[in-house]
Amino acid sequence: MSPDDPGHDGYRLQDQVGFILRKAHQRHVAIFAAHIADLTPPQFAALAKLRDVGETSQNQLGALIAMDAATVKGVIDRLAARGLVRLSKHEIDKRRLQVRLTEEGRRSVEELVPLAQKITEETLAPLSPKDAATLVALLAKIS
Amino acid sequence: MSPDDPGHDGYRLQDQVGFILRKAHQRHVAIFAAHIADLTPPQFAALAKLRDVGETSQNQLGALIAMDAATVKGVIDRLAARGLVRLSKHEIDKRRLQVRLTEEGRRSVEELVPLAQKITEETLAPLSPKDAATLVALLAKIS
């Protein structure tokens, strides 16, 4: 009855990539929350990417941070409600909703980036630097 | 403006474990849905684990598949509503809610395990078998 028991047809849930991927993600989110309490990883991703690209449309931002239209809307709305992001209509293409950081938003990102680096470190802490690099490289290939 | 641009302070969102982890998980869930349309990964995890352990309490099952009490309740309720799982009160400890597979639930799992194996394969398809094993091992260490 040990977890090593092959049992049945040799399928062990706890060995499947999907299951481990979910657990690893969970742990990362917990570490994130411990360091940055007032922002979620997707919210921070939006701010960090906006810092990179300046102004974009909501959909475009979603593409950059891997969020579909429905999801990105919620994230951006919450950031806007907190004054970290400002929304405006695109002057030429009236379908687009432009998004950019407010001054406060920019200050927040700058302040949070060092914490985000710590979060990455702590998430990878169980691994040697070499293994950490390997993991990131392999993960990138399957994402 | 390329994604390789170090920019700012050298923090690049798309290189952080957390971000890549989230994307890899997303891709896996999409592959899962393509193969198993009528069940989610957490629902399948519950069924697969119940196949392993037979009968357990709801909380205990949650611990086995890395779900907190609030989450596992929703998952189990939906499985019960579909007749894949049966709930009963523990005879001695009246706090506990016992969960076990129904016959239909057992048939479903047996039928789905081969598909689940295909899902694992497809998720790891971009990697050589050796790299796949490495990834799974490293992921396990950080989860």
Next chain:
DNA sequence: GGATTATCATTTGCATGCGAATGAATTGAC
């Protein structure tokens, strides 16, 4: 045994995530 503590389950509230449907605006084909 009686009070304190711990465990199990439930509920509420909030935040992703996605599919599908809708409407508005733009682009393409012709």
Next chain:
DNA sequence: GTCAATTCATTCGCATGCAAATGATAATCC
């Protein structure tokens, strides 16, 4: 130029996920 196809955004419904609060039962301490 007009009609069809596309794109952008929004909305709805459903399913995780977690924190925090609550109630019921069990275990422990004394």
